[in-house]
Amino acid sequence: GAGVSQSPSNKVTEKGKDVELRCDPISGHTALYWYRQRLGQGLEFLIYFQGNSAPDKSGLPSDRFSAERTGESVSTLTIQRTQQEDSAVYLCASSPRFADSILRYEQYFGPGTRLTVT
Amino acid sequence: KNQVEQSPQSLIILEGKNCTLQCNYTVSPFSNLRWYKQDTGRGPVSLTIMTFSENTKSNGRYTATLDADTKQSSLHITASQLSDSASYICVVTRGAAGNKLTFGGGTRVLVKP
Numbered sequence: 001g002a003g004v005s006q007s008p009s010n011k012v013t014e015k016g017k018d019v020e021l022r023c024d025p026i027s028g029h030t031a032l033y034w035y036r037q038r039l040g041q042g043l044e045f046l047i048y049f050q051g052n053s054a055p056d057k058s059g060l061p062s063d064r065f066s067a068e069r070t071g072e073s074v075s076t077l078t079i080q081r082t083q084q085e086d087s088a089v090y091l092c093a094s095s096p097r098f099a100d101s102i103l104r105y106e107q108y109f110g111p112g113t114r115l116t117v118t
Numbered sequence: 119k120n121q122v123e124q125s126p127q128s129l130i131i132l133e134g135k136n137c138t139l140q141c142n143y144t145v146s147p148f149s150n151l152r153w154y155k156q157d158t159g160r161g162p163v164s165l166t167i168m169t170f171s172e173n174t175k176s177n178g179r180y181t182a183t184l185d186a187d188t189k190q191s192s193l194h195i196t197a198s199q200l201s202d203s204a205s206y207i208c209v210v211t212r213g214a215a216g217n218k219l220t221f222g223g224g225t226r227v228l229v230k231p
Contacts, residue, residue, distance in 0.1 A: 004161070041223065042207065042221045042222060042223040042224055043162075043207070043221045044221075045219060045221075091161050091162075093161070106152075106164045106167065107164070108164075109161030109162050109163070110161050111159075111160055111161050112159075112160075112161055
């Protein structure tokens with residue numbers, strides 16, 4: 001079946017512009033995560049959505065970053081007034097439900113959006 | 119502080135040889151530990167996942183071990199193939215909710231013919 005998709009695959013923008021990144025999770029997956037991966041570095045958690053619960057925004061690096069998700073469908077990550085340090089690959093992942101200690105559910109990752117801020 | 123440390127940062131091995139990657143963590147409370155493979159330009163793909171009570175898990179030529187007492191895990195690759203060239207990421211989940219993940223920096227493996 002279809003996996004997690006992200007668009008665009010590549011985005012080049014000028015410093016100071018706003019960008020919007022899109023993630024389409026696997027149908028039926030209630031949990032959705034956004035991560036950032038700078039060149040040669042590990043993944044950084046940004047934000048987590050679970051169903052209709054309030055999102056966990058604890059990983060967002062600044063108030064220039066925001067994300068939305070309507071129900072259990074598509075999510076958008078918005079970066080306002082982009083800076084050069086925002087250049088990274090932004091990865092989205094979805095899970096079918098909470099992963100607890102008994103029921104273990106994998107995160108399925110999309111291919112990412114490579115953002116370059118010039 | 120919740121941390122996941124991986125070693126080595128990178129390694130080069132010859133096709134057909136075995137290798138072992140290490141992961142040490144200080145995450146608490148521990149829920150589960152996962153190993154992911156990330157090909158260049160792609161999203162991570164899950165290899166194994168282990169809870170506290172599991173000490174080994176295999177997925178084809180990949181075998182992960184977990185010692186919850188010493189908070190160490192390893193990923194062993196048997197009879198490496200060129201397609202094993204990738205970054206391998208250790209991820210530890212803390213808490214029962216499962217949404218608090220700590221990622222290691224990854225080990226970059228290059229398999230040469």
